[in-house]
Amino acid sequence: MKLTAISLLVSSTAAFPALLNLKGNEKLLDTSVLDLNKHKAKKNIYPAADPKNCPFNPDHVPAAPWNASFPYNHANNGLPGKGKGGYQVPAPGDEEHRFIHPTATDIRGPCPGMNMLANHGFIARDGITDLAEVTDACQNVFNMGWDLANVISLVALVLGDGDIVSRKFSIGCDATNRTAAAPQVAGSQPGLNGHNNFEADASMGRDDFFLNEGDN
Numbered sequence: 001m002k003l004t005a006i007s008l009l010v011s012s013t014a015a016f017p018a019l020l021n022l023k024g025n026e027k028l029l030d031t032s033v034l035d036l037n038k039h040k041a042k043k044n045i046y047p048a049a050d051p052k053n054c055p056f057n058p059d060h061v062p063a064a065p066w067n068a069s070f071p072y073n074h075a076n077n078g079l080p081g082k083g084k085g086g087y088q089v090p091a092p093g094d095e096e097h098r099f100i101h102p103t104a105t106d107i108r109g110p111c112p113g114m115n116m117l118a119n120h121g122f123i124a125r126d127g128i129t130d131l132a133e134v135t136d137a138c139q140n141v142f143n144m145g146w147d148l149a150n151v152i153s154l155v156a157l158v159l160g161d162g163d164i165v166s167r168k169f170s171i172g173c174d175a176t177n178r179t180a181a182a183p184q185v186a187g188s189q190p191g192l193n194g195h196n197n198f199e200a201d202a203s204m205g206r207d208d209f210f211l212n213e214g215d216n
């Protein structure tokens, strides 16, 4: 997605050579951002695929099921909730969604929002989640509308390196053997840590990895 935008930008600045020839402070456009080699040379702080070091929890427990005692926005099974908001999350007494520090077998990743949802069991605490869990969590916790929650989840799944058959993805490192419907033919699904296949501007709160010197 980002690469398409950049190549469009390259061709449009090439059409205006004066923009590129200006020096120093006169520069109207910082073209160094377009230097693909510079970005290639950058150290990838999140290895795209490193399944060996990815925490492994053999006992995947899905997000705490929706509970009528603590309905939040009533979002359940990936369907639209009520979109009302105006409540405390987690609600007092909602033990299922209390903070639990991740263990050594839990995956955490570059998105603080996803990490938070996992720490509170709104998505699976082991960090292997799916489309419906994230769609519900974004509505119940962040009071996003269903359409936005669904789009965000879908973008994270498809461009953020998940599996469109199983609808699962890792919120961090490469856990292909748990996210793929058919791991032996799926190739690598590097999870949200992966930055070399597709770069998605899928985060609500973080800058893009490619244009922000890897600081996202």
Ligand SMILES: *[C@@H]1O[C@H](CO)[C@@H](O)[C@H](O)[C@H]1NC(C)=O
Pocket: 051, 052, 053, 054, 055, 056, 175, 177, 178
């Ligand atoms: C999946 O990969 C992890 C390493 O990330 C490994 O520890 C685990 O045994 C694998 N599980 C299966 C079912 O192959």
Ligand SMILES: *[C@@H]1O[C@H](CO)[C@@H](O)[C@H](O)[C@H]1NC(C)=O
Pocket: 065, 067, 068, 069, 070, 093, 094, 095, 096, 097
């Ligand atoms: C609802 O949530 C509470 C606290 O989180 C829990 O004690 C209770 O067992 C849950 N009820 C159901 C039906 O899951």
